[in-house]
Amino acid sequence: MIPEIGHFALVLSLLLAISQAVFSLGGAARGHTGWMAAGRSAVVGQFVFVTVAFGALTYAFVQRDFSVLYVATNSNSQLPLLFRVAAVWGAHEGSLLLWSLCLAGWSLAVTAFSTSLDAPFRSRVIGILGLISIGFQLFMLMTSNPFERLVPAASEGQDLNPLLQDFALAIHPPILYLGYVGFAVAFAFACATLLEGRLDAAWARWTRPWTLAAWMFLTVGIALGSWWAYYELGWGGWWFWDPVENASFMPWLAGTALIHSLAVTEKRGLFKSWTLLLAVTAFSLSLLGTFLVRSGVLISVHAFATDPARGIFILGFLVAVIGGALLLYAWRAPRLKSAAGFEITSRESFLLFNNAFLVAALGLILLGTLYPLFMDALELGKVSVGPPYFELVFLVPMLPLLTLLGVGMHAAWKRGLLGSARTRLLSIAAAAIVIALIAGAAVYGEIRPLTTIGFALALWVMGSSLAIVVVRLRTRLPIPGAVLGMVIAHFGIGLSTLGITGVQSFKIEQDVALAVGDAATVGGYDFRLTALKDVQGPNYLAVEGEVVVSRNGEPVTTLHPQKRLYNSGGNAMTEAGIEVGAGRDLFAALGDDLGQGRWSLRLQYKPLIRYIWLGALLIALGGGIAALDRRYRRSVVARDAVTAAAAAAGTQ
Amino acid sequence: MTPRRKRLLAVIAIVGGVAAATALATLAFQDNLLYFYNPTQVMAGEAPSGRTFRIGGMVTQGSLQRTEGTLKVRFVVTDYKESVPVNYEGLLPDLFREGQGVIAHGRLTDAGEFVADEVLAKHDENYMPPEVAESLHPQPPAESPQ
Numbered sequence: 001m002i003p004e005i006g007h008f009a010l011v012l013s014l015l016l017a018i019s020q021a022v023f024s025l026g027g028a029a030r031g032h033t034g035w036m037a038a039g040r041s042a043v044v045g046q047f048v049f050v051t052v053a054f055g056a057l058t059y060a061f062v063q064r065d066f067s068v069l070y071v072a073t074n075s076n077s078q079l080p081l082l083f084r085v086a087a088v089w090g091a092h093e094g095s096l097l098l099w100s101l102c103l104a105g106w107s108l109a110v111t112a113f114s115t116s117l118d119a120p121f122r123s124r125v126i127g128i129l130g131l132i133s134i135g136f137q138l139f140m141l142m143t144s145n146p147f148e149r150l151v152p153a154a155s156e157g158q159d160l161n162p163l164l165q166d167f168a169l170a171i172h173p174p175i176l177y178l179g180y181v182g183f184a185v186a187f188a189f190a191c192a193t194l195l196e197g198r199l200d201a202a203w204a205r206w207t208r209p210w211t212l213a214a215w216m217f218l219t220v221g222i223a224l225g226s227w228w229a230y231y232e233l234g235w236g237g238w239w240f241w242d243p244v245e246n247a248s249f250m251p252w253l254a255g256t257a258l259i260h261s262l263a264v265t266e267k268r269g270l271f272k273s274w275t276l277l278l279a280v281t282a283f284s285l286s287l288l289g290t291f292l293v294r295s296g297v298l299i300s301v302h303a304f305a306t307d308p309a310r311g312i313f314i315l316g317f318l319v320a321v322i323g324g325a326l327l328l329y330a331w332r333a334p335r336l337k338s339a340a341g342f343e344i345t346s347r348e349s350f351l352l353f354n355n356a357f358l359v360a361a362l363g364l365i366l367l368g369t370l371y372p373l374f375m376d377a378l379e380l381g382k383v384s385v386g387p388p389y390f391e392l393v394f395l396v397p398m399l400p401l402l403t404l405l406g407v408g409m410h411a412a413w414k415r416g417l418l419g420s421a422r423t424r425l426l427s428i429a430a431a432a433i434v435i436a437l438i439a440g441a442a443v444y445g446e447i448r449p450l451t452t453i454g455f456a457l458a459l460w461v462m463g464s465s466l467a468i469v470v471v472r473l474r475t476r477l478p479i480p481g482a483v484l485g486m487v488i489a490h491f492g493i494g495l496s497t498l499g500i501t502g503v504q505s506f507k508i509e510q511d512v513a514l515a516v517g518d519a520a521t522v523g524g525y526d527f528r529l530t531a532l533k534d535v536q537g538p539n540y541l542a543v544e545g546e547v548v549v550s551r552n553g554e555p556v557t558t559l560h561p562q563k564r565l566y567n568s569g570g571n572a573m574t575e576a577g578i579e580v581g582a583g584r585d586l587f588a589a590l591g592d593d594l595g596q597g598r599w600s601l602r603l604q605y606k607p608l609i610r611y612i613w614l615g616a617l618l619i620a621l622g623g624g625i626a627a628l629d630r631r632y633r634r635s636v637v638a639r640d641a642v643t644a645a646a647a648a649a650g651t652q
Numbered sequence: 653m654t655p656r657r658k659r660l661l662a663v664i665a666i667v668g669g670v671a672a673a674t675a676l677a678t679l680a681f682q683d684n685l686l687y688f689y690n691p692t693q694v695m696a697g698e699a700p701s702g703r704t705f706r707i708g709g710m711v712t713q714g715s716l717q718r719t720e721g722t723l724k725v726r727f728v729v730t731d732y733k734e735s736v737p738v739n740y741e742g743l744l745p746d747l748f749r750e751g752q753g754v755i756a757h758g759r760l761t762d763a764g765e766f767v768a769d770e771v772l773a774k775h776d777e778n779y780m781p782p783e784v785a786e787s788l789h790p791q792p793p794a795e796s797p798q
Binding site: 386 | 685720
């Protein structure tokens with residue numbers, strides 16, 4: 001009964017999405033206030049019904065209702081409650097429902113906080129969000145209904161993939177989706193602007209906090225995914241340039257370019273059409289990412305074709321959204337002209353470089369990600385693009401980007417004089433290089449060119465960020481949220497760079513065969529396997545190793561890596577034993593029984609790896625603080641919009 | 653500097669940048685494209701010698717041999733027409749199993765053995781890597797001689 005209620009709620013919410021789109025867009029076009037109000041009510045109704053549907057599916061999982069196909073495929077009676085809830089979004093159908101819920105939530109938030117916008121524009125934004133919603137709900141109802149019944153009901157479920165039975169991965173999809181879907185708001189704002197054919201500073205000011213919020217969630221989502229891959233996949237890597245990872249990283253790069261370009265559009269009225277194009281791109285890549293990961297196209301291009309309904313719908317939807325937005329752009333964007341100029345060393349110009357490098361990296365990553373799919377689809381052979389390609393094409397634009405970042409933060413708008421900042425920046429740069437050289441030599445005992453560059457860039461970016469705060473404190477200037485957010489996020493970029501450089505330069509990974517009592521030395525640490533025992537978990541059995549780590553005879557820690565066998569299926573799972581440290585992680589993963597009492601183990605020494613994720617969290621925190629800046633608050637925006645309108649009227 | 657010269661410089665910079673990026677991408681691409689071959693193609697001599705590539709197929713039942721107490725393993729990858737022996741030293745992935753699909757990355761020796769530096773089995777218990785599934789296509793595993 002409950003699943004049928006969920007199904008019915010989904011149908012109702014589709015109908016409401018249709019009325020949201022029709023009444024909002026129609027009302028805006030005809031200037032009909034009643035229609036526009038009806039469109040807004042539909043947003044509320046849609047949110048309620050999607051929530052009911054989501055609740056119904058969650059209830060089916062919690063109650064272990066194996067008469068629902070999706071529940072039977074993705075859970076098991078022994079699965080703990082937390083993971084039964086997380087299993088709701090563990091596969092294709094449920095994650096589409098989660099996507100819809102996120103979209104309904106963002107739509108509701110936009111509707112609630114947009115009272116200061118002029119009515120037709122507000123309605124157009126809501127209408128476009130409605131159009132996206134129609135696409136998703138139609139897709140779910142036509143091809144991927146999560147409430148489909150299984151007749152006869154299964155007596156036991158197949159279980160959630162053991163890899164997904166983990167806290168970080170349980171919360172990873174919702175946060176990632178809040179980011180993906182959040183870009184729909186920027187997208188809707190861009191399309192509404194194109195429909196109206198005018199763009200002013202108030203528009204950019206309006207879009208910024210929403211984009212920053214979405215970008216913040218996406219940052220946290222990606223960091224969680226990377227952290228999970230590190231400790232749960234069992235191999236100690238933190239980024240694999242896997243298509244699934246690239247699918248979330250590409251919208252992040254576009255979003256990063258967008259928040260920087262928006263700054264220029266708000267402050268100086270420049271880059272208008274470029275900003276709109278980026279808003280369209282960020283959301284298009286989010287859509288592409290969702291489908292790449294969830295449609296099975298990555299597993300096989302041809303599997304895609306074996307379920308033609310899904311494949312054709314996805315392609316049609318992507319073409320409609322991306323193509324429609326680009327057509328609108330081609331038609332209307334030429335109207336948006338930026339007249340002002342700027343000097344080569346002004347902040348605008350640094351932000352232009354930022355965008356150029358980010359988009360270059362994005363394009364090259366997109367090429368590497370999609371190329372194998374095209375080759376395969378055209379029957380030109382099966383290829384994959386190796387991580388070294390991605391590392392190279394990402395690294396090359398990032399080096400100048402980070403170098404310029406440190407200067408750009410201190411540059412003034414419009415005019416190109418760094419003035420007193422010049423001496424300060426030169427001393428920070430000199431200090432960064434000297435410290436990088438000394439630290440490399442003193443801590444790690446050697447100086448390598450690329451490592452030194454990495455450390456120096458990290459210190460340069462961190463130092464330059466801190467200098468902003470120092471200067472403002474000394475000259476008693478206020479530090480508004482936007483500036484504080486920028487400083488924290490850029491400091492985070494530096495910290496992540498430090499971590500990436502450290503771990504990529506000095507990590508040590510070694511596979512060894514050890515019997516109980518044997519030891520191996522990795523990175524100056526002695527790892528001794530002292531015991532092996534059986535452990536009983538809630539829904540698995542495990543062999544647990546005890547690995548005592550010591551350095552120069554002094555005990556450091558004891559690691560407990562496990563090899564788990566889940567009761568529901570025959571798959572083994574590696575749970576790594578990790579000792580977290582400020583300077584390094586020590587990592588042990590248990591492999592197989594090799595015979596003669598020996599077990600295979602993977603031992604790793606990972607210097608500075610924590611700072612990759614700590615930096616990412618600071619980046620997200622910075623985004624959040626900037627989004628909450630006072631000047632984005634409703635009253636302030638409304639006042640400025642009035643001033644801007646008056647100014648515009650005055651110039652005509 | 654006149655606006656005209658400025659514009660000229662900007663155009664040169666953009667063209668140069670794009671050219672550099674394209675050159676970089678092409679070079680990096682050439683070096684890092686990994687081709688996939690099934691055992692039949694390998695035995696027919698289609699796979700490159702002296703260059704790494706990926707081989708995929710099913711792990712033949714009963715073919716897994718360990719050198720006792722060490723990390724050295726040897727197994728046979730088959731597409732049910734031809735078979736290629738694979739040598740590997742290291743940890744096998746959790747999902748590695750005889751009779752299951754596998755992809756190995758490495759190179760071919762002159763003796764016709766594949767030396768893997770990485771073994772992947774990224775799938776669940778029912779799943780076959782798509783390359784493997786397709787290379788087996790006319791002959792589903794159910795009809796296999798096991």
